[in-house]
Amino acid sequence: MSDEVTIARTSTTTREAITLATEVRRATLVLAASAIVGALALPWLSASYATTLAIEIMIAGIFASGINLLVGATGLVSLGQGMFLGLGGYGIGIGTTVLGLPLWLSVPGTLVVVAIMAAGIGAVCTRTRGVEFLLITLAFSQMFFGSAIKLRLTNGSDGMSGIPRPDLTFLGLNGDNPVVFYYYVLVVTVVAVAAMWRIVESPFGSVLAAIRESERRASAMGYAVSSYKVGAFIIAAVTCAVAGILQSQYTYFINPDSMSWQLSGEGVLMVIIGGTTTVVGPLVGAAVFVLAKQGLSILTTEYMMFFGIFFMLVVAFFRNGVVEALKSALWSKP
């Protein structure tokens, strides 16, 4: 085969790849738009049960998105993101009920404190990678879990109650109304996922991808790898804290369980189920996770066993997650 033929063939492949990419992008926009329209219409279409489930899915989805910035974008598997979920909830809990600050001060204050703490914790954790990273993040989260149980400030293992929902009276709305709270969570979710998409597609995000692919090459290119990893760690922590704030507002309550390693592990499961390669993957993973758990728990009290089997099947049949499987099913050539 001559060189010209090879080149002609490769450029056809390139052109096909570009056309396919444009098609995928267009379809993604259509899907995203219909998802948002569907989400907006949900409270009118269905019973309050569906709205409740949707709130849980969205909060879990934000949490999983934060985890995915480390797992999928940077290649660092953390088993300690629950600590930031908990810190978010405890942050506004302490801000509003102990310090008596208004919510509009407690929320940004909490996020700033979480970011500072994440910078310190991240500086230590990101010196390791692989299993060591997983274990050191787990160790940090267990430390916070232990503190939350023991501290009198946070009411020990009983947790803190009376965490307020946003005051939306200036809009003529009542935040305690489930439908209003649903829209509030929806707005935060859309903003969080859009922000995550922007970050992954940014120059900073491309450095994270380089680190995931080859940390040594990223260094050789001239990137101070550790500072980018700490940056990703901070953004992931703040995102998880946002989920924690919403969670505590949703239940008006926060207790040490939100910092447990089980919760961190569930977040990683959601990421794996949905797939790490897209920003909607974690959201879809959260939906599959929450719905499967709910569905199975209706059918049987031993739902955890079946959930384990379900998870194994998902991993076995959708290697790169549900979203990638759907993509290849939609665009595979006949």
Added chain:
Amino acid sequence: MSALEARNLHKRFGGLEVISNLNLTVPPGQRRAVIGPNGAGKTTFINLVTGWLSPTSGNVLVDGHAVAGRPEKVTRSGIARSFQRNMLLEDLTVVENLRVACQAFHPCRRVFWRSKRAFATVIEKAERAAERMHLTDILEVPAKHLSYGQKRQLEVALALCAEPKILLMDEPAAGTSPQERARLIDLINGLPRDITILLVEHDMDVVFATCDLITVLSYGKVLATGTRREIQDDPTVMEAYLGHRHAGD
């Protein structure tokens, strides 16, 4: 002043001295080949220059100053390297590999609130780098799907994105086809003459076609430095490569 200088360089791994009292001076703009039998310490020397290893004793000086500690700092100070074993961003496309490499020297590299597509100068630079390395037709192909030879080309292209003053290449021709080697020779000879090049290579055609001077390493020491003819006629070099008895024949 020399562009690159090794002064009484030692590197020991446990009981094994891989670099032992190495002294080497490369003047600016020179193309220097470093050859030697396997285990002579060639790659270790590149690792010492580029901050991947620190010397047990001795110094590496660039423009008369000690090299900056960590690899990324060395790269930012104008010294780039290619690796003996391909180290690519495998899941990313060719153009994205090059774009990320070029982006390292653009102030946008820490920007997380804008799309990477907004920085056209970086993309243009990546496309020019691809053109120089004959990679234009495979820009959108993920690096993992490239042929071995194409991967070698991308490996060198990534190092060149740093626009280095000193370029260290670790066996760039290893495993490539004759056409790819010819392209590599053209590429090296086409680089601006003010770039100092240190080439570690086993392929003597590439060495002879591109380098002014050859340094032979053996057991971590400089055995000889000279032109092609001088090296070919040097009995100690023959001995190092072929063994005592053959060299005497």
